[in-house]
Amino acid sequence: xxxxxxxxxxxxxxxxxxxxxxxxxxxxxxxxxxxxxxxxxxxxxxxxxxxxxxxxxxxxxxxxxxxxxxxxxxxxxxxxxxxxxxxxxxxxxxxxxxxxxxxxxxxxxxxxxxxxxxxxxxxxxxxxxxxxxxxxxxxxxxxxxxxxxxxxxxxxxxxxxxxxxxxxxxxxxxxxxxxxxxxxxxxxxxxxxxxxxxxxxxxxxxxxxxxxxxxxxxxxxxxxxxxxxxxxxxxxxxxxxxxxxxxxxxxxxxxxxxxxxxxxxxxxxxxxxxxxxxxxxxxxxxxxxxxxxx
Amino acid sequence: xxxxxxxxxxxxxxxxxxxxxxxxxxxxxxxxxxxxxxxxxxxxxxxxxxxxxxxxxxxxxxxxxxxxxxxxxxxxxxxxxxxxxxxxxxxxxxxxxxxxxxxxxxxxxxxxxxxxxxxxxxxxxxxxxxxxxxxxxxxxxxxxxxxxxxxxxxxxxxxxxxxxxxxxxxxxxxxxxxxxxxxxxxxxxxxxxxxxxxxxxxxxxxxxxxxxxxxxxxxxxxxxxxxxxxxxxxxxxxxxxxxxxxxxxxxxxxxxxxxxxxxxxxxxxxxxxxxxxxxxxxxxxxxxxxxxxxxxxxxxxxxxxxxxxxxxxxxxxxxxxxxxxxxxxxxxxxxxxxxxxxxxxxxxxxxxxxxxxxxxx
Ligand SMILES: Nc1ncnc2c1ncn2[C@@H]1O[C@H](COP(=O)(O)OP(=O)(O)O)[C@@H](O)[C@H]1O
Ligand SMILES: [Mg+2]
Numbered sequence: 186x187x188x189x190x191x192x193x194x195x196x197x198x199x200x201x202x203x204x205x206x207x208x209x210x211x212x213x214x215x216x217x218x219x220x221x222x223x224x225x226x227x228x229x230x231x232x233x234x235x236x237x238x239x240x241x242x243x244x245x246x247x248x249x250x251x252x253x254x255x256x257x258x259x260x261x262x263x264x265x266x267x268x269x270x271x272x273x274x275x276x277x278x279x280x281x282x283x284x285x286x287x288x289x290x291x292x293x294x295x296x297x298x299x300x301x302x303x304x305x306x307x308x309x310x311x312x313x314x315x316x317x318x319x320x321x322x323x324x325x326x327x328x329x330x331x332x333x334x335x336x337x338x339x340x341x342x343x344x345x346x347x348x349x350x351x352x353x354x355x356x357x358x359x360x361x362x363x364x365x366x367x368x369x370x371x372x373x374x375x376x377x378x379x380x381x382x383x384x385x386x387x388x389x390x391x392x393x394x395x396x397x398x399x400x401x402x403x404x405x406x407x408x409x410x411x412x413x414x415x416x417x418x419x420x421x422x423x424x425x426x427x428x429x430x431x432x433x434x435x436x437x438x439x440x441x442x443x444x445x446x447x448x449x450x451x452x453x454x455x456x457x458x459x460x461x462x463x464x465x466x467x468x469x470x471x472x473x474x475x476x477x478x479x
Numbered sequence: 480x481x482x483x484x485x486x487x488x489x490x491x492x493x494x495x496x497x498x499x500x501x502x503x504x505x506x507x508x509x510x511x512x513x514x515x516x517x518x519x520x521x522x523x524x525x526x527x528x529x530x531x532x533x534x535x536x537x538x539x540x541x542x543x544x545x546x547x548x549x550x551x552x553x554x555x556x557x558x559x560x561x562x563x564x565x566x567x568x569x570x571x572x573x574x575x576x577x578x579x580x581x582x583x584x585x586x587x588x589x590x591x592x593x594x595x596x597x598x599x600x601x602x603x604x605x606x607x608x609x610x611x612x613x614x615x616x617x618x619x620x621x622x623x624x625x626x627x628x629x630x631x632x633x634x635x636x637x638x639x640x641x642x643x644x645x646x647x648x649x650x651x652x653x654x655x656x657x658x659x660x661x662x663x664x665x666x667x668x669x670x671x672x673x674x675x676x677x678x679x680x681x682x683x684x685x686x687x688x689x690x691x692x693x694x695x696x697x698x699x700x701x702x703x704x705x706x707x708x709x710x711x712x713x714x715x716x717x718x719x720x721x722x723x724x725x726x727x728x729x730x731x732x733x734x735x736x737x738x739x740x741x742x743x744x745x746x747x748x749x750x751x752x753x754x755x756x757x758x759x760x761x762x763x764x765x766x767x768x769x770x771x772x773x774x775x776x777x778x779x780x781x782x783x784x785x786x787x788x789x790x791x792x793x794x795x796x797x798x799x800x801x802x803x804x805x806x807x808x809x810x811x812x813x814x815x816x817x818x819x820x821x822x823x824x825x826x827x828x829x830x831x832x833x834x835x836x837x838x839x840x
Contacts (some may be wrong), residue, residue: 317555371564373562374566380553382554390577391568392568395570
């Protein structure tokens with residue numbers, strides 16, 4: 186009897202605690218997701234129903250040149266950001282980890298500061314710094330190329346520059362993850378390695394790197410997912426141009442849904458991107474785990 | 480000087496404004512098993528880490544053999560250290576942990592296998608070489624840490640409280656193994672512990688430290704028989720020595736007579752050659768194992784707790800003024816609890832200390 190009563194009381198507490206989340210999750214995530222899935226098989230506009238057309242949207246997508254351009258740009262962007270940001274974050278974390286006390290906290294704050302800025306502010310800052318006429322970074326570009334460049338209007342420069350902005354913006358978080366990982370490595374191990382005759386490089390290669398690998402794998406995977414979802418920076422800095430050189434999948438989805446009112450087709454694009462992200466990130470994580478075990 | 484294993488001269492260490500080691504001189508002979516013992520925070524680990532080169536030496540010099548290593552890199556000192564935490568590389572197998580230094584030095588594979596297998600044989604780790612440290616018990620991890628040191632064939636082994644993470648039974652077992660290992664290898668070893676039993680059982684030479692100063696150095700039984708001050712007297716021996724405040728009541732041919740506080744009828748004979756002034760205050764030290772029951776006059780102790788160990792028992796009690804007294808009894812079940820007993824120290828087994836804690840001889 187009392188056991189039953191206790192069970193019931195525990196059940197009530199569990200429901201009370203999880204209930205709000207479950208409701209929000211169903212209403213704002215699960216239901217819309219299911220709607221997108223069904224919508225991708227219809228020719229619906231953004232609002233109001235449509236007719237079931239089976240896989241027609243997907244078939245159309247496979248013949249859509251812009252989709253391939255966008256997808257390619259997505260992967261180009263991943264290439265430009267994921268590994269560079271991981272390497273940069275690791276280097277910064279290693280340097281910051283050498284500092285002590287308040288200086289360390291201060292430097293860490295400085296590196297983390299961009300991360301708290303909203304994307305619109307970030308793009309504003311960089312648009313201003315890279316402005317063709319007045320940008321304070323143009324002299325720097327000029328010394329390299331010999332002439333000022335409107336980077337967000339130049340097909341060769343646009344993606345790398347969006348990558349630079351993105352790395353600058355999001356790097357602080359990765360630094361933080363690496364710092365946490367580094368703090369988890371007992372200092373004794375370095376002392377033991379030093380006594381064993383390890384040079385600074387050998388201590389990094391044989392102690393730090395292998396013990397930091399789980400964090401590195403996490404950073405790489407999080408970055409991969411995040412960067413495949415690229416939209417804001419492109420929308421705010423280049424609108425996909427010039428000549429679709431910075432068009433990405435989410436940009437295309439946005440255009441189809443909110444500018445051309447093709448709800449069904451946009452849903453199909455969203456679904457394909459979703460599946461791509463799932464496959465790529467699972468694949469990567471598995472690969473990294475195998476790499477870590479060796 | 481070449482016969483010396485490790486030689487420290489005027490060694491000091493400050494962390495910022497805090498002086499942790501205040502001028503240490505020591506001679507540790509080649510092949511000797513030296514133990515640094517002292518209470519927590521007295522600077523034992525710091526001193527050991529200075530010998531290893533993991534801490535800078537503020538002033539003074541450290542020699543290993545004939546080499547001045549005071550400002551040498553840790554790797555070049557030819558010392559190996561076993562950490563309290565074992566400091567095993569968690570991502571490497573037992574074999575690779577032990578082979579680590581050889582791999583760094585790019586030794587040929589045959590040599591690596593030979594050396595690691597030999598060390599594993601000595602330490603009974605042969606069956607565990609492929610395991611990761613996380614799959615081992617505490618005692619086995621300890622052995623791996625020792626194995627890693629053996630493989631390097633250093634001139635000096637350094638141990639920083641290596642047994643303190645083990646349970647009591649394993650600790651005794653590993654203590655014996657360490658003693659055997661030292662016999663087998665014959666290498667100089669320096670061992671840090673706060674446990675005086677470990678120090679007594681393992682050491683050829685004990686250095687008792689307090690507040691960064693060596694209080695006394697010597698063979699275990701020399702420290703036990705002849706402590707230079709009240710600190711060493713109290714630290715060496717288990718249970719600790721009893722201390723009673725007393726006043727000098729008379730001088731005689733064998734030494735002095737001293738009257739413990741609160742025991743007006745009792746004059747104890749203290750065999751010392753110096754003659755502190757009559758009525759001056761001294762402390763008397765008596766070990767629990769040197770107090771015996773007597774029918775005549777003696778220290779009147781009310782016993783309140785008995786610790787029965789089987790072969791012997793320790794009786795805990797207090798004098799009338801509340802000063803605690805411990806004495807040892809051979810055998811068991813004496814039934815002394817709640818009784819008042821008269822105790823006298825064995826003749827000659829009584830130490831005198833002045834107000835500053837220095838031994839009066
Ligand atoms: N890196 C350090 N910075 C400042 N003080 C330290 C440092 N390491 C140790 N100390 C201080 O030095 C004293 C001795 O420490 P330690 O050698 O670890 O003592 P033990 O090993 O005898 O317990 C302690 O008071 C400790 O607080
Ligand atoms: Mg210590």
